[in-house]
Amino acid sequence: MEKSQKAEKTKETILASTIAMIQEGNGEVEKITIRKIAERSGASVGLVNHYFGTKDYLIETCVQQMIHEVVHGFRVERWNELPSIKRTKEAAKAVMDFLMENPQISKISILGDMKKPATTSNTIGTAIRFAFCLAEDEVTESQKQQAFALTTAIQGAFLQKEIMKETIGIDFYKKKSRDEYIEWLVDQLVS
Structure with a gap:
């Protein structure tokens, strides 16, 4: 081998x-060390x-690869029979569920x-999938913008979940509460 x-x-x-260690530790990356990675991989x-x-760069590289596979494996076709707004809401709920289950x-x-x-980021990959949910035929520029706004709003809400609970009472740890937020959010963005 060359x-x-x-x-x-x-x-x-x-x-x-490293990916296997991240998965085995349920994303608890602080317990992973370069030494443990080296031992597991057989490298020095x-x-x-x-x-x-x-370690941070290695972990981020692995996480991005893991999420990339999830994003590109995410199939909106399962909601094809639904109208575009309902399809988008269901896809957005699934994304928020994933975020909360894999914080x-x-x-x-x-x-x-x-x-x-x-x-090529996971954010853009997610927005592209939302744009396809919104579209009945060809994706429009407006739908691309709405999809990007939806993606970043979901990400921001996820990152600020503790503050949102404290300040406006939305508890993202409760499925019903986050589903209601997603319903509201899509209604606001897609009028």
């Missing part, structure tokens, strides 16, 4: 080992640091997208 192929294989093994601590620099990795992904905006 040197670059071996390096790529080692990186992939480190990423796979120096090699892990060489390829990824810091650690969701926070890392959202903040990572905010730090490094890109057209």
Whole structure:
């Protein structure tokens, strides 16, 4: 095996080992160390640091990859028989449920997208799926804007869930409460 192929294989093994540790720890990344990653992947601590620099960068890379797979595996087709607004509400509720069920990795992904905006980010991937929910045929510019606003509003509400509960009484830990918020939010954004 040539040197670059071996390096790529080692990186992939480190990423796979780290993802497995994140999943096993239910997103509790503070318990993961570079030493544990190195042991699990069979690489040296120096090699892990060489390829990824810091634990935070490695964790963020893994989380973004994990969320990317979730976003791209998210199929809105299951709600195709519903009118576009109802379809969008159901998809948005599913997104908010995922965020609340996976708070650690969701926070890392959202903040990572905010730090490094890109057209390939998970935020944009989610907005694209919402745009398809909103569209009856071709996606319009207005629907793209509404989908982006919906995505960022959901992310902001998730990140500020404690403050929202304290200040306006929306308890995102209760499914009924977050579903009501999503219903309201979609109604406000898509008139």
